[in-house]
Amino acid sequence: MNQVNMMQNGNTAGGxxxxxxxxxxxxxxxPVSEAEISISYTGIPESQLERLKTDSSGQTETVELDAPPVEYSLDEQNDRQPYSEYTLDISAPGYQPMSIAGxxxxxxxxxxxxxxxxxxxxGTEEEEVFVIPAHTLYAEYPPKIAEEEIKPVNETGEIVLSRVVIPEYIVVHDGSPRDSTAKNYYVRYRDYIKNVASSEIYATWPADTIRANVLAIMSFTLNRVYTEWYRNKGYDFTITSSTAFDHKWIPERNIYDSISVIVDELFSNYLSRPNVRQPILTQYCDGRQVTCPNWMTQWGSKSLGDQGYSAIEILRYFYGDNMYINMAQEISGIPASWPGYTLEVGSSGDKVRQMQEQLNVIAGAYPALPKISVDGIYGPATEEAVKKFQDVFDLPVTGKVDYATWYKISGIYVGVSRIAELV
Structure with a gap:
């Protein structure tokens, strides 16, 4: 393969x-089938490396691309860019073409x-162009402006919600709060968390380090939702993409499988302290370019993960021993809740029937998924349909409907059946 860009900023290929x-x-x-994607090195458009086409599930094959050595993303002292950057040009009949650089x-x-x-x-073929900025651990971004981790509840209108609810969508203001020119985006909550985690930590880190950081990101976000922080200040959004105020969220950036699976596993969780109803505003910094006593540092969490600390041990190391993982009881926009146990071969009843009905609706949009009998009996055909669903939507392929798979099925069902309404 042509190594002309290996890599930006003097990096060399090794991974x-x-x-x-x-x-x-x-x-x-x-899904959009027959979409064509050209992959080239960012900054060198004539260096086409791959030309791919999507299948009936709107997916391409998985391709292997050059990257810097994995050690670059694992070493806090490394100054070299730990990732390579590629440009994707996407086109499909009947759709506006899109270019994603970075x-x-x-x-x-x-x-x-x-x-x-x-x-x-x-008659219009105007191309949408997105340029992905550098990762927050590699480039310099404004440090977080410190806030109280628990918002006061004695101010009229400050706390609006009576319970913690996982929202279906949040509204992300792509700029600082007072930037009236910045665009607002409606983003699915889980997609937002995956985007932020992929922008702020490296997906090569230990799983429990990723879990600790995902929990901190989710708790912070749910505090903004629960307190309606920006709406109470007269703004029409939930959260911003400014690191000085909130998290780094980037339109159209890629995510990673190791982060996606963990978000799907934990998405209804948040962090709490005893006798405090609201999710904790868990602030953090990188710990290398910026220091933040009494907050979690991202590189510090990586070091603890290397030492075998669990996610809650990492969080308590930074935030104190009275930090706990809690779970929201309500998931907004989902037709019916998790049954409370894993569905598998031999299971039966209304929850199996509901899941089968939803899979059949999804199969109407994703032809690779087989249609199954809606009989409330979890047999081999249902197991195979679940395995195919898990494979298409990047979940562990077990054939069992656990918590993460249940809510992924419900979420995709809501999307393709157009039940979801943006408010």
């Missing part, structure tokens, strides 16, 4: 990362580039 692209319609959430490939993990194409108006 391999993987990339899969998923293309759906922005309007219907249905898809980040880390060694030893799979990058997932989700693309939502806009249907093209008759």
């Amino acid at each position: 391999k990362g993987r990339l899969q692209i998923n293309v759906t319609s922005e309007i219907t959430s249905y 898809t980040e490939i880390l060694a030893d993990v799979k990058a997932i580039q989700n693309v939502r194409l806009k249907p093209s108006a008759e």
Whole structure:
């Protein structure tokens, strides 16, 4: 392979990362088949490396691409860019073409580039262009402005919600709060968390380090939701993409499989302290470019993960022993709740029937999924349909409907059946 860009900023090739692209319609959430994707080195458009086409699930094959050595993303003292950058040019009949410059490939993990194409108006082929900025651990971003981790509850209107609810969507203001020119984006909550985690930590880190950081990101976000922090200040959004105020969220950036699986596992959790109803505003910093006593540091959490600390042990190391993992009882926008146990071969009843009905609706949009009998009996055919669903949507392929799979089925069902309404 041509090594002309290996790598930016003097890096040399030494690792391999993987990339899969998923293309759906922005309007219907249905997969877009026969979309064509050209992959080239960012900054060198004539260096086409791969030309891919999506299948009936809107997915490309997984391709292997050059990346810097994995050690670059594991060493706090390393100054070299730990990821390579690629440009994707995506086109499909009936849709506006899109270009994404800066898809980040880390060694030893799979990058997932989700693309939502806009249907093209008759006679228009204007290309949407997105440029992904550098990762927060590699480039310099404004440090977080410190806030109290628990918001006061004695101010009229300060706390609006009576319970912690996992929202279906949040509204992300892509700039600082007072930047009236910045665009607002409606983003699915889980997609937001995956995007932020992929922007702020490296997917090559230990799983429990990733869990600790994901929990901190989710708790902070749910505090903004619960307190309606920005709406109470007269703004029409939930959270910003400014690191000085909130988290780094980047439109159209890629995520990683190791982060995606953990978010799906933990997405209804948040951090709490005794006798405090609201999720804790868990602030943090990188610990290398910026120091933050009494907050979690990202590189520090990586070091503890290397030493075998669990996620809660990492969090308590930084935030104190009275920090606990809690679970929201309500998931907004989901037709019916988790049954409380894993569904598998031999299970039966209304929850199995509901899951089968939802899988059949999803199969109407994703032809690779088989249609199954809606009989409330979890047999081999249902198991195979679940395995195919898990494979298509990047979940561990077990054939069992655990918590993460249940809510992924419900979420995809809501999307393709267009039950979801943006408020």
